Every structure is written in structure tokens, then in C-alpha cells.
Amino acid sequence: MALPEMKQSATDARLGTLTLPEGGCLSTARHAALSRVQTMGLPTRRDEYWKYTRPDTLVNAELVAAEVFTSDEAPMFDGFDRLKIVFVDGVFDADASDDLSLEGITVERLIDLEAKDIHWATDLYGVLEARGQTPVERPLAALNTAFAADGIAIHVTGKPSKPISFIYKHLDANSDSILHHIVRVDTGAEATILENGPAAARFNNVMEIDVADGGKLHHVRAQGRDHERRAATHVFTRLGAESVYKSFTLTVNGVLTRNEQVIEINGDDAIAHVAGACVGDGEFHHDDTVFITHDALNGESRQVFKKVLRNGATGVFQGKILVKEGAQKTDGYQISQSLLLDDDSQFLAKPELEIYADDVACSHGSTSGAIDEEALFYLRSRGVSASEATDLLTLAFLAEAVDEVEDDAIAEALVNRLEGWLARRR
Amino acid sequence: MLEIKNLHVKLEEEEKQILKGVDLTVEAGKVHAIMGPNGAGKSTLSYVLSGRDGYEVTDGEAVLDGTDLLEAEPEERAAAGLFLAFQYPVEIPGVGNMTFLRTALNAQRKARGEEELSAGDFLKEVRAKAKSLKIDADMLKRPVNVGFSGGEKKRNEILQMAMLEPKMCILDETDSGLDVDAMKLVADGVNALRDAGRGFLVITHYQRLLDHIKPDVVHIMADGRIVKTGGPELALEVENNGYADILAEVDA
Numbered sequence: 001m002a003l004p005e006m007k008q009s010a011t012d013a014r015l016g017t018l019t020l021p022e023g024g025c026l027s028t029a030r031h032a033a034l035s036r037v038q039t040m041g042l043p044t045r046r047d048e049y050w051k052y053t054r055p056d057t058l059v060n061a062e063l064v065a066a067e068v069f070t071s072d073e074a075p076m077f078d079g080f081d082r083l084k085i086v087f088v089d090g091v092f093d094a095d096a097s098d099d100l101s102l103e104g105i106t107v108e109r110l111i112d113l114e115a116k117d118i119h120w121a122t123d124l125y126g127v128l129e130a131r132g133q134t135p136v137e138r139p140l141a142a143l144n145t146a147f148a149a150d151g152i153a154i155h156v157t158g159k160p161s162k163p164i165s166f167i168y169k170h171l172d173a174n175s176d177s178i179l180h181h182i183v184r185v186d187t188g189a190e191a192t193i194l195e196n197g198p199a200a201a202r203f204n205n206v207m208e209i210d211v212a213d214g215g216k217l218h219h220v221r222a223q224g225r226d227h228e229r230r231a232a233t234h235v236f237t238r239l240g241a242e243s244v245y246k247s248f249t250l251t252v253n254g255v256l257t258r259n260e261q262v263i264e265i266n267g268d269d270a271i272a273h274v275a276g277a278c279v280g281d282g283e284f285h286h287d288d289t290v291f292i293t294h295d296a297l298n299g300e301s302r303q304v305f306k307k308v309l310r311n312g313a314t315g316v317f318q319g320k321i322l323v324k325e326g327a328q329k330t331d332g333y334q335i336s337q338s339l340l341l342d343d344d345s346q347f348l349a350k351p352e353l354e355i356y357a358d359d360v361a362c363s364h365g366s367t368s369g370a371i372d373e374e375a376l377f378y379l380r381s382r383g384v385s386a387s388e389a390t391d392l393l394t395l396a397f398l399a400e401a402v403d404e405v406e407d408d409a410i411a412e413a414l415v416n417r418l419e420g421w422l423a424r425r426r
Numbered sequence: 427m428l429e430i431k432n433l434h435v436k437l438e439e440e441e442k443q444i445l446k447g448v449d450l451t452v453e454a455g456k457v458h459a460i461m462g463p464n465g466a467g468k469s470t471l472s473y474v475l476s477g478r479d480g481y482e483v484t485d486g487e488a489v490l491d492g493t494d495l496l497e498a499e500p501e502e503r504a505a506a507g508l509f510l511a512f513q514y515p516v517e518i519p520g521v522g523n524m525t526f527l528r529t530a531l532n533a534q535r536k537a538r539g540e541e542e543l544s545a546g547d548f549l550k551e552v553r554a555k556a557k558s559l560k561i562d563a564d565m566l567k568r569p570v571n572v573g574f575s576g577g578e579k580k581r582n583e584i585l586q587m588a589m590l591e592p593k594m595c596i597l598d599e600t601d602s603g604l605d606v607d608a609m610k611l612v613a614d615g616v617n618a619l620r621d622a623g624r625g626f627l628v629i630t631h632y633q634r635l636l637d638h639i640k641p642d643v644v645h646i647m648a649d650g651r652i653v654k655t656g657g658p659e660l661a662l663e664v665e666n667n668g669y670a671d672i673l674a675e676v677d678a
Contacts, residue, residue: 377500379529381510385533388533
């Protein structure tokens with residue numbers, strides 16, 4: 001079926017600006033992804049899945065420049081013992097990165113890997129992304145698979161002693177970056193992946209994560225606070241039996257962010273937790289789009305998203321739990337909440353449950369509210385100023401999401417970030 | 427210390443006059459009790475003094491040691507030494523009780539130009555004071571008033587009072603919802619704070635709290651005014667005969 005004319009021309013224009021890396025072992029996957037994009041077309045505002053978020057600046061051939069933001073605040077995760085993998089405007093920086101060897105894990109640059117033929121990588125690259133195209137299309141992810149010029153392949157075979165940390169620096173106001181990472185966690189293996197930084201003026205990031213039986217992956221992201229940056233990220237995760245995936249994303253500013261999480265629970269007794277906290281002021285649009293499919297027994301999924309919005313900021317949450325026939329004893333939970341600090345900001349939420357099994361426990365809730373006046377007065381009556389009391393209540397609101405992070409040091413670093421944001425806006 | 431003159435207050439949202447000329451002076455070192463039937467305006471008086479929204483002062487004044495309370499923000503009133511023990515203490519999920527106490531204490535010290543209390547000194551003080559109110563470590567760690575029983579909430583109010591060391595304490599129906607043992611504990615906490623430099627205004631519906639916190643002066647409030655003032659014996663009169671007799675006598 002032919003695409004609508006507008007969509008066709010926008011897609012053609014964008015594809016015309018990109019070059020598909022040829023010749024490596026991922027070439028077949030890249031070409032398959034390209035034909036997916038050509039069939040689907042890139043998103044437009046008319047698409048139901050993009051009803052609340054305008055995709056044009058993420059899609060257009062022309063890039064909107066983003067001023068590089070400088071801050072005297074120490075970078076996130078600074079001081080953490082971790083394996084640093086640095087990208088500057090979407091290009092791997094070997095000099096700034098650590099030596100990529102670490103016990104229990106193999107880390108390789110995609111470009112180096114393409115020259116070889118590594119089974120687990122060819123079995124994963126573009127595979128989860130392709131699976132994630134039904135029942136809802138995610139053309140920006142397919143575009144990424146086709147054109148990603150850089151990225152990292154991580155094979156977790158044991159329990160590495162420290163987190164793997166992606167650092168995305170943004171130094172060029174006109175950078176347009178596409179990165180694609182693949183992560184394979186073997187049976188019984190366990191690792192933590194950190195990501196932080198604004199990455200580029202426009203950032204298209206895909207991570208495909210395959211967790212084998214009994215494997216565990218912790219994933220914490222702190223999206224950089226450059227005010228003008230734009231990002232579309234997709235994380236595709238497939239979970240084997242008794243495996244665990246826990247993710248948390250902090251977003252502080254950024255003019256436009258669309259974070260899609262697509263999780264398939266394929267093995268029994270697996271656990272998937274995705275959480276996020278975002279704080280936005282003014283020109284800020286933040287979209288969390290989550291799709292969790294339960295296709296096994298006894299699965300547990302949990303979505304906890306909190307957004308603090310002020311001065312006309314917009315928050316979006318689209319979260320779905322799909323329980324397939326036979327996925328009995330599924331325990332699905334979803335909450336999305338916004339704290340609107342003024343009348344100009346808005347929160348748009350679309351929580352969904354679709355259940356085809358008869359013995360499951362699923363719940364969802366979504367709220368939008370202002371600072372609790374009773375609590376505010378109580379604090380003020382004890383001598384706390386209105387602004388400090390508002391900050392305290394704002395942090396308390398976000399705490400429920402940050403509590404999802406198991407590692408205390410990481411949670412504390414996240415809270416510090418939020419406190420910094422609040423303090424700067426007094 | 428606290429001087430209230432001809433205080434007239436109406437609801438902000440509707441034409442309803444609640445206080446119709448309250449005159450009251452609480453001296454340092456004294457405990458004043460205000461008793462009265464439901465709807466007399468007792469709680470409104472406490473809220474207006476502490477600066478809660480929703481009320482409009484149409485006439486009169488309230489001054490605490492030179493600070494014009496009615497012109498000040500709630501936090502400025504607190505820093506000036508005013509404390510209200512709430513009838514219904516507010517639950518604040520996500521804010522730890524300790525964090526709350528420390529933030530409040532340091533905010534007041536800062537507002538008065540005093541040094542902030544160090545973490546160590548604070549901890550020592552809060553533990554000692556919590557212990558005398560039978561507040562355990564768990565209650566200090568939990569979010570403010572969340573999951574606290576009625577008695578625990580009231581004890582937590584008294585702990586805040588003990589930590590903040592206000593000049594003027596208003597207790598709004600602190601006895602409501604307390605059993606005899608809990609009331610005794612709360613009263614002991616209040617009595618421990620009685621001091622020559624500190625005034626108390628104890629608002630209560632019943633006389634029983636005043637068995638434990640002995641007042642120097644008792645006021646009867648009805649229909650937005652103080653209608654009768656006397657000694658502790660006035661509270662006993664209410665206990666024995668109810669408010670009807672006193673109000674009839676005043677009306678006559």
C-alpha cells in the first residue's frame with residue numbers, strides 16, 4: 001500500500017540524507033530494516049502513536065541546531081568506579097574511553113564487529129527491533145537499525161565487577177547522531193549499564209537487550225540537560241525465564257525527548273521494572289512510551305513514571321501492558337503521575353491494558369495534580385519557606401520513582417541531580 | 427506576649443463571619459485554655475493566627491512579641507516563635523520525619539540569623555526528646571505522619587514543638603482522638619515545656635485535657651467571641667453543667 005504523499009516525501013527526504021554502512025555482517029539486517037522504514041514511512045503527527053508528541057523535528061531531513069550547554073555541575077556518575085565508553089556527538093572516542101576489557105564481559109565496537117561474523121550479534125542486531133514493530137510501528141527504530149554508524153556490542157558472560165557506562169558528550173551544535181547498541185546477557189550473568197549525557201543536537205538511540213534465563217540487567221539512564229537537544233530513544237528487551245531487567249531513566253530538561261521501552265517477557269517467572277522521573281521547565285516536551293508484552297507464566301512487570309512540569313512544559317505517558325493468552329499469573333502494575341507546578345503545564349496520559357488470560361492481576365493508574373496545599377501549609381507553619389517546602393514536596397513526589405533504583409549510591413546521585421535542578425530554579 | 431485585639435475574621439470564599447471581635451492576651455509563662463461548643467470559632471482562631479489560607483481578617487490585630495502576625499507569612503510567624511499543634515496533623519508521603527524536623531529547625535534558625543545545628547547535635551537532641559515522648563527510631567525514619575496512629579501523630583506534634591522551642595504554643599484540640607494513656611503522654615510532653623518565657627493557648631472541647639495540663643486562665647468562646655474568662659474552676663463548671671448554662675448566663 002502506498003504511503004500518504006506527505007509521509008512519503010518526508011521519508012524520502014530523510015533517507016536521502018543518510019548512508020547505509022555496507023559490507024559487514026550486519027548488512028542483511030540493515031537492508032531489512034531499510035525496507036521496513038520504506039514500507040512504514042517515518043512518523044507524522046497524524047499517526048495515532050504520535051498523537052501527543054510532534055515527531056517532525058525528530059524526523060525531518062533538516063536538523064534543528066542545539067546550542068551546547070555548559071555547566072559547572074559535575075557530570076552524572078562522576079566518581080563512580082565504572083567502565084567508561086565515551087561518544088562525542090555520536091562517534092566513539094577511544095582516547096577518552098577506558099580499555100574495553102573487563103572480566104565477565106566482552107565489549108566491542110559495532111564497526112569492529114561488523115568485520116567479523118559473530119553469531120550472537122547477528123542473531124540480535126535488528127531482531128528485537130523488528131519484533132517490536134508489531135503491533136505498533138516504530139519507524140525511527142528501524143531507521144536507526146539501517147543507518148546506525150556507531151554503537152557497542154556488549155556480551156555479558158559473567159558478573160563484571162563494575163558498571164558499563166556510556167557517556168554521550170555533545171560538543172557540536174549541529175550534530176545528528178544515530179547509535180545502536182546490542183546487549184546479550186548470558187544465562188545467570190548479571191551487569192549494570194549506565195548511560196548519561198545529551199549526546200547530540202539530535203540523538204536517535206536504540207539498545208537491543210536479550211537477557212537469557214536467570215540473567216539480570218540493571219539499566220540507569222540520565223539524559224543530559226542541554227536545553228535544546230532532541231532525542232528519540234528505543235530500548236527493546238527480551239526476557240528469558242527467571243530473568244530480570246530493571247530500568248530507570250532520569251530526564252532533566254531537553255526540548256524534546258521520546259523514550260520508548262518495548263519489553264517482551266518470553267520466559268516464565270521473569271521480572272521487568274521500568275521507571276522514570278523527569279523534571280521540565282518551559283520549552284520541554286517529554287514522552288515515555290512503554291509497551292510490555294507478557295507471553296509466559298508468572299511474569300511480573302512494573303511501570304512507575306513521575307513527571308514534574310512547570311512554565312508550560314508538557315509530559316506524555318503512553319503505557320501498555322499486553323497479556324497474551326496463556327500468560328497466567330501475570331502481575332502487571334503501572335502508575336504514571338505528574339506534578340504540575342503551574343496552570344500552564346500539561347500532562348497527557350494514555351494507560352492501556354489488553355488482557356487475554358483469565359488469571360492475572362493487572363492495575364494501572366494515572367494522576368495529575370498540583371502541590372498539596374495542606375502539606376505546604378504544614379511545612380510553612382513549621383518555619384520552612386514556601387519555595388523550600390515546594391522543593392521538598394516535589395522531591396517527595398519523585399521519590400517513589402527513584403526508589404525503584406536498587407543501588408543506593410546511584411539513587412543518591414539521581415536525587416542530587418534533582419535537588420540541583422530545583423535549587424537552580426528557586 | 428500574644429495580644430489579640432478585636433479580631434474579626436470571615437471566610438474568604440463566602441460571606442460568613444466566624445470571629446466577631448476576639449480579645450485575648452496570653453502572658454509569657456502562662457497557660458490559657460479556650461473552651462467552647464462546636465462552631466464557636468476556636469479552630470479558626472488557631473488557623474488565622476498561624477496563617478492558613480481561606481480566611482479574611484476584616485478587623486483587629488494579633489501581635490506576638492512585636493511581630494504583627496497577620497501581616498506575616500506562615501514561615502515568618504513560625505520564626506517569630508509561634509507554633510500550632512494541629513488538630514489533624516498532615517501526612518507527607520516521601521518526606522522523612524527526621525528530614526522534616528531538621529529542615530524546619532534550620533529554616534527557623536536561619537531566619538533568626540542563628541547558626542544551623544550540626545547533623546550530630548541535631549541527632550543527639552532529637553533522639554533524647556523523642557525518647558521522652560516514647561517515639562521510637564522507626565517513627566523518626568518514616569515519612570511524616572504516614573501510617574501513624576492518632577496518638578503517634580499527636581506525640582509527633584509535641585516532638586516538633588520540643589525541637590522548635592517556640593515562644594507561643596497553640597494546641598488545637600490536641601486531646602481529640604486520644605485515649606487516656608496517650609493523653610497523659612502528650613500532656614507530660616507539654617508540661618515539660620512549660621517555662622517562664624513561654625506561653626500556651628490550649629484549645630479544647632473537653633475539660634479532661636486540663637486535668638493534665640493545668641491552665642492559669644480559662645476562656646469560654648461562643649459565636650466568635652470570648653464570652654467568659656475565669657480561673658481553672660471555669661473548666662470544671664463546663665464539665666459538670668455543659669456549655670448551656672454558661673451561655674444562657676452570658677446571654678441574659
